[in-house]
Amino acid sequence: MDVAMPVIDDMPMYELGIAYEVFGTQWLDPWYSLKLCGSGPTRIESGFTLTPADGLDCLATAEMVLIPAVPHAWLRTRAIPPDLIAAVRAAASAGARMVSLCSGAFVLAAAGILDGMRATTHWQQASTLARWHPLVEVDPTVLYVDNGDVLTSAGRSAGLDLCLHIVRRDFGAHVANQVARRMVVPAHRPGGQSQYVDNSVPAEDSDSMGAVLQWACAHLAEPLTVEILAHQAKMSTRTFVRRFREATGTTPRQWLLSQRLNHAKGLLESTNLPIGLVSEHSGLGSAANFRQHFGAAIGTTPTDYRRAFHQGRFATSSAAGNRVPV
Structure with missing residues (x-):
């Protein structure tokens, strides 16, 4: 382009x-x-x-x-x-x-x-x-x-x-x-995330929250709740929700949905897993629930997204290992 x-x-x-x-x-x-x-x-x-x-x-x-x-x-x-x-x-x-x-x-x-x-x-x-x-x-x-x-x-x-x-x-x-x-930067931050966060958050709280976010990304297929995340952070639920918004500018539920959809997009692009298994591995429940959330956030169906972005659409350059649209 x-x-x-x-x-x-x-x-x-x-x-x-x-x-x-x-x-x-x-x-x-x-x-x-x-x-x-x-x-x-x-x-x-x-x-x-x-x-x-x-x-x-x-x-x-x-x-x-x-x-x-x-x-x-x-x-x-x-x-x-x-x-x-x-x-x-x-x-x-x-x-x-x-x-x-x-x-x-x-x-x-x-x-x-x-x-x-x-x-x-x-x-x-x-x-x-x-x-x-x-x-x-x-x-x-x-x-x-x-x-x-x-x-x-x-x-x-x-x-x-x-x-x-x-x-x-x-x-x-x-x-x-x-x-x-x-x-060497994060691949995706949702556009609706806040431009800035509360500067009064102590450094140790931010570090603790970062560890929880990493843990959650490694356990997306599991039924994560705010209570589970708060327990992982060793905070009360109310404190965790407040600190989470201060650190990320969004709610735990919105953040989890965004991470799960991103993970699902990666699976749609890089694997041939059935839609039901993509949903399961991403923690999005049934295939019907997955389609509903995916359509609302991405504006298309999982099947159409895979058709557009599956790795089969790309060829590999032997010179540098780059993938080129075909």
């Missing part, structure tokens, strides 16, 4: 790095091809200078356009260049998937692409986005929002979460896991 990213004077380096690591390493992960687009030599916030090979008009020919975080000065002056807004509008009109990282949402909003949509950005800038663009439903609490062809993320690491979510959506959990494993 062809991906284009506009580069802008004084833009932060971090989001550019995210885009390159996920979408720009064709010799390692041949799923995407990334182009940097701009108007000549561009000085990045960190002091680097880039010379894009293509102009902003290349956005209109890309299948996906990735808008990085904008310079901090733009958020003080509201001075988004008209040529960038025009190029982004042209790309959206041509049918490109539009994705923003962090404050890149301000560019999509200025182009009118987010009007009438739910969107997010860094929580520190969310009130400004909502004030400047009242037609946008700004959610300052989540990691990312997926509206199909328009996706927005919160700040910093949430941009990486969104990029891995896109890989998962395009090529399935197995490929997303490969990319995440190479980058």
